[in-house]
Amino acid sequence: AxxxxxxxxxxxxxxxxxxxxxxxxxxxxxxxxxxxxxxxxxxxxxxxxxxxxxxxxxxxxxxxxxxxxxxxxxxxxxxxxxxxxxxxxxxxxxxxxxxxxxxxxxxxxxxxSLTTKRTASTSALASSFLSREDSSSLLMIGTGALAKNLIHAHTSIRPITKVYVWGRTIEKAQAVCDSLTNESYSCTAITSIEDKISKVDIISCATLSPTPLVFGKWLKEGQHLDLVGAYKKDMREADDDAIIKSSVFLDTYQGGLKESGDIVIPLNNGTLKVEDIKADLFELCNGAKKGRTSEKEITYFKSVGHAxxxxxxxxxxxxxxxxxx
The missing domain is CATH 3.30.1780.10 (ornithine cyclodeaminase, domain 1)
Incomplete structure (x- = not known):
C-alpha cells in the first residue's frame, strides 16, 4: 500500500x-x-x-x-x-x-507526495490508452521517489506479472524491489537496460539523465514507452530513433512542446514535427482522438506535468x- x-x-x-x-x-x-x-x-x-x-x-x-x-x-x-x-x-x-x-x-x-502520486497516475492513465491490454511485463528505469509509485500505478491497470528495475547502482534497484516483496508480481533488479528492454511490454523511465538511456534500436513492435523524467530542454531519456519508430503522444501540448528535451530536441533538429504528434491527454480522455491503433504500433508518451x-x-x-x- x-x-x-x-x-x-x-x-x-x-x-x-x-x-x-x-x-x-x-x-x-x-x-x-x-x-x-x-x-x-x-x-x-x-x-x-x-x-x-x-x-x-x-x-x-x-x-x-x-x-x-x-x-x-x-x-x-x-x-x-x-x-x-x-x-x-x-x-x-x-x-x-x-x-x-x-x-x-x-x-x-x-x-x-502529491506530485509523485498524480504523476504516476497520469502515466498509467496514458498507458490505459496506449499500451496493449495484455501487457504483462514492465521495465522501470530509475530508482527515485517516482519509481515505486509508477510501478504501483502501471500494475493497477494492466495484468503485469514481471517487473524489472534498473538504477545507477544495483543496490538502489534492489532497494526498490525489496519494498515490493508482497505484491502480486515479481520484481527483479537488473544491471543492464539493453539486456531486458526488448523483452518487456511497457518501459517507464523517470530519471535526471542528460543523455538518452532508451535507444530506438532496442525497441520492438507493440511496446509502450512512458517518459517522465528529463524535465529540462537540454535533457532527454530517449533518442531520435525512438521518436522515428513510435507514435508520439503528450500529456499536454501546453507544456510538452516547450519543456522537455525528449520533444524539444527532435522538434529542433527536424526529427519530429508538431503535426506528427498524435494527441494529448485532453484529446484522448474526451474521445476527440484515439490512442493505440494496432498491436504492432510502438507508442511514446512524454509527461511534463500539468496543474x-x-x-x-x-x-x-x-x-x-x-x-x-
Whole structure:
C-alpha cells in the first residue's frame, strides 16, 4: 500500500492524515478531469530571484488551477540549488486546496507526495490508452521517489506479472524491489537496460539523465514507452530513433512542446514535427482522438506535468479524507 500526500484539513483541527492511495480511483478521477472542459489552467508563474547568501539564484514556481464554483488550488514550489549542504532537498513545496465558491482554504497538502502520486497516475492513465491490454511485463528505469509509485500505478491497470528495475547502482534497484516483496508480481533488479528492454511490454523511465538511456534500436513492435523524467530542454531519456519508430503522444501540448528535451530536441533538429504528434491527454480522455491503433504500433508518451493533475489529485485525497474521518 502506498500512502498519499500528507493532508492538513485547515477547516478542522486534525492531525496529519495518511491512508492508502487507490491508484485505480485516482486514475479514473484524472481521466474525468482531463475530459472536463470547465477546469481552467493558467500558465504557471516562474520567478528566479537573488539568493545573496548562496551567490546563486533561487526559483519560485506558482501553479494554479480552477474549477469554477467547485474548487481551486495552487502549488507553491521553491528550488534552492545549494540546499544539499544544509541537508535539505533542493525542491520544496506546498499545495493549497481551496473552495472556489467561498474562497476558504480546505486543505494543505505536501507538494512532493502529491506530485509523485498524480504523476504516476497520469502515466498509467496514458498507458490505459496506449499500451496493449495484455501487457504483462514492465521495465522501470530509475530508482527515485517516482519509481515505486509508477510501478504501483502501471500494475493497477494492466495484468503485469514481471517487473524489472534498473538504477545507477544495483543496490538502489534492489532497494526498490525489496519494498515490493508482497505484491502480486515479481520484481527483479537488473544491471543492464539493453539486456531486458526488448523483452518487456511497457518501459517507464523517470530519471535526471542528460543523455538518452532508451535507444530506438532496442525497441520492438507493440511496446509502450512512458517518459517522465528529463524535465529540462537540454535533457532527454530517449533518442531520435525512438521518436522515428513510435507514435508520439503528450500529456499536454501546453507544456510538452516547450519543456522537455525528449520533444524539444527532435522538434529542433527536424526529427519530429508538431503535426506528427498524435494527441494529448485532453484529446484522448474526451474521445476527440484515439490512442493505440494496432498491436504492432510502438507508442511514446512524454509527461511534463500539468496543474490540472494537481487539482484533481488534491480533490481526490481531500474527499478520501472527508469520507474516512
Amino acid at each position: 502506498v500512502s498519499p500526500p500528507l493532508l492538513i484539513p485547515v477547516d478542522i483541527h486534525f492531525p496529519l492524515y495518511k491512508s492508502n492511495c487507490n491508484f485505480k480511483q485516482l486514475i479514473e478521477s484524472l481521466k474525468e478531469g482531463f475530459a472536463t472542459p470547465s477546469i481552467q489552467v493558467p500558465m504557471r508563474h516562474h520567478h528566479d530571484y537573488p539568493n545573496p547568501p548562496e551567490d546563486k539564484d533561487s526559483t519560485l514556481l506558482l501553479m494554479p488551477a480552477f474549477n469554477p464554483g467547485v474548487d481551486a488550488g495552487v502549488k507553491i514550489v521553491t528550488v534552492s540549488p545549494n540546499n544539499g549542504k544544509y541537508n535539505l532537498p533542493a525542491i520544496q513545496g506546498t499545495y493549497i486546496y481551496l473552495d472556489a465558491h467561498k474562497g476558504n482554504i480546505k486543505a494543505i497538502l505536501d507538494a512532493k 490540472l493533475e494537481d487539482l484533481v489529485a488534491a480533490s481526490y485525497f481531500y474527499n478520501e479524507f472527508i469520507s474516512n474521518k
